[in-house]
Amino acid sequence: MAHHYDVIVLGGGPAGLTAGIYLGRARARTLILDAGTIGGQTVLSYSVANYPGVEETSGRTISQTMLKQARGFGCEIRAYTEVAGMDLRADPKRFRLGDGSEVTGEAVIIATGGVPRRFGLASEERFVGRGISYCATCDGDFFTERPIAVVGGGNSALEEALALARYASKVTIIHEFDHFQAEPWIIEEVRGNPKIRFLMEQEVLDFEGGEKLEKVVSVHKKTGEVSATVVDGCFVFIGYVPNSGPFEGVVSLTERGEIRTDESLATDVPGVFAAGDVRAKRYRQITTAVADGTIAALSVLESLREKGR
Amino acid sequence: MLQTGLEHVESQESFESLLKEHENVMLCCGRMGPMCLPVYDIMENLRDEYPEVAFRDMDFDGPASHLVRRLPEVRSFTGLPFTLYYKDGKLVEATSSIQTRSQVTSNLDRLYRNGG
Numbered sequence: 083m084a085h086h087y088d089v090i091v092l093g094g095g096p097a098g099l100t101a102g103i104y105l106g107r108a109r110a111r112t113l114i115l116d117a118g119t120i121g122g123q124t125v126l127s128y129s130v131a132n133y134p135g136v137e138e139t140s141g142r143t144i145s146q147t148m149l150k151q152a153r154g155f156g157c158e159i160r161a162y163t164e165v166a167g168m169d170l171r172a173d174p175k176r177f178r179l180g181d182g183s184e185v186t187g188e189a190v191i192i193a194t195g196g197v198p199r200r201f202g203l204a205s206e207e208r209f210v211g212r213g214i215s216y217c218a219t220c221d222g223d224f225f226t227e228r229p230i231a232v233v234g235g236g237n238s239a240l241e242e243a244l245a246l247a248r249y250a251s252k253v254t255i256i257h258e259f260d261h262f263q264a265e266p267w268i269i270e271e272v273r274g275n276p277k278i279r280f281l282m283e284q285e286v287l288d289f290e291g292g293e294k295l296e297k298v299v300s301v302h303k304k305t306g307e308v309s310a311t312v313v314d315g316c317f318v319f320i321g322y323v324p325n326s327g328p329f330e331g332v333v334s335l336t337e338r339g340e341i342r343t344d345e346s347l348a349t350d351v352p353g354v355f356a357a358g359d360v361r362a363k364r365y366r367q368i369t370t371a372v373a374d375g376t377i378a379a380l381s382v383l384e385s386l387r388e389k390g391r
Numbered sequence: 392m393l394q395t396g397l398e399h400v401e402s403q404e405s406f407e408s409l410l411k412e413h414e415n416v417m418l419c420c421g422r423m424g425p426m427c428l429p430v431y432d433i434m435e436n437l438r439d440e441y442p443e444v445a446f447r448d449m450d451f452d453g454p455a456s457h458l459v460r461r462l463p464e465v466r467s468f469t470g471l472p473f474t475l476y477y478k479d480g481k482l483v484e485a486t487s488s489i490q491t492r493s494q495v496t497s498n499l500d501r502l503y504r505n506g507g
């Protein structure tokens with residue numbers, strides 16, 4: 083027999099955990115399912131300095147506290163739990179889990195966040211940890227006095243390029259456009275750094291090397307000129323993609339794959355809400371995810387009351 | 392200093408006795424960083440599912456880390472953590488950088504359960 087809950091929250095990042103805190107406090111029987119590590123992208127953040135009320139701390143500390151709070155209010159939380167199948171249009175909503183068991187819920191909050199975008203090239207997979215990295219703070223010191231590339235042109239890419247220039251002999255920023263999409267002060271700092279050079283309007287074609295990465299091959303998008311940048315390392319910061327794959331064809335998505343919601347964070351499927359980075363919105367931060375989790379939980383509670391539960 | 396729920400390997404003696412006392416060992420050598428934390432977390436989560444495997448971690452900047460850093464198998468590694476799998480005291484697999492749960496379980500199944 084399927085175990086029944088008032089609310090099933092998919093995703094245990096800041097949005098899902100906050101929803102859990104509000105739902106738990108309201109005595110709603112709540113299950114939070116996470117396909118991976120609880121904490122979501124916050125775990126990728128060494129230091130968070132812009133979460134109000136908390137002085138600079140690690141993303142993990144913030145998410146561990148949220149986890150404790152949600153558990154403390156009675157939420158059941160399961161990490162590393164795959165959802166093998168779901169029916170979000172059914173009443174109640176049905177989920178088949180990876181271990182074959184079934185759970186049902188009166189309402190669902192999708193808070194599955196996002197993941198760093200990758201190129202999806204086979205050669206990228208081959209050199210992860212052997213030259214390709216997604217974390218400057220973690221792996222920067224492996225490239226002391228070595229030439230590296232940074233791919234991307236947003237705030238993260240440029241901030242990391244500046245941090246990496248402290249270790250590396252030379253940093254080549256490879257970017258797809260002819261301009262950066264970052265804060266003016268970061269662009270100014272990057273442009274003024276003598277170790278940093280720029281390869282603009284590039285499409286990355288391939289990563290080459292033997293046991294380790296040796297070259298980033300890219301092509302100029304207008305002239306077709308191919309460049310092979312000789313490097314020991316390449317740091318990739320090319321944005322994020324929403325984890326909305328399992329909901330394609332079920333709830334309405336934007337062309338970028340973000341879930342469309344109304345002001346109460348309801349989707350176009352009754353009883354299904356979305357919160358955090360997975361939904362269409364302008365700013366993606368822990369504070370905005372937490373705000374979304376709150377709104378979604380309060381909207382769900384109202385819809386449950388209307389349903390007479 | 393690692394702050395995880397795993398047992399830490401902090402000296403050459405504890406490293407040697409670990410390999411002597413356990414047939415199957417998964418050792419994750421890293422820091423408290425964003426690429427390492429998920430791997431420690433996965434290992435803690437897998438302890439009950441793989442009772443035949445000893446799951447340990449080691450501080451990449453700690454006194455025993457030279458035992459890992461000097462291995463020829465990690466010479467080309469540039470991403471933390473370095474994760475090592477031992478069978479009967481011998482290194483049989485090593486990975487660099489963050490791993491997903493399914494990457495870890497596929498290694499555990501292949502190395503310690505003959506393909507699972």
Ligand SMILES: Cc1cc2nc3c(=O)[nH]c(=O)nc-3n(C[C@H](O)[C@H](O)[C@H](O)COP(=O)(O)OP(=O)(O)OC[C@H]3O[C@@H](n4cnc5c(N)ncnc54)[C@H](O)[C@@H]3O)c2cc1C
Nearest residue numbers: 093095096097117118122123194195196358359367368371
């Ligand atoms: C390197 C880095 C640094 C950052 N630094 C800051 C900062 O300093 N300050 C700040 O405010 N923000 C920062 N952010 C952004 C912030 O972390 C995110 O905006 C926030 O974590 C979004 O929260 P979320 O709950 O919507 O999603 P996420 O944090 O992405 O969590 C989503 C969760 O859902 C799970 N999941 C995915 N798919 C499924 C599925 N199908 N079923 C079940 N579970 C699933 C994932 O495993 C994950 O745990 C940073 C992000 C990164 C990557």
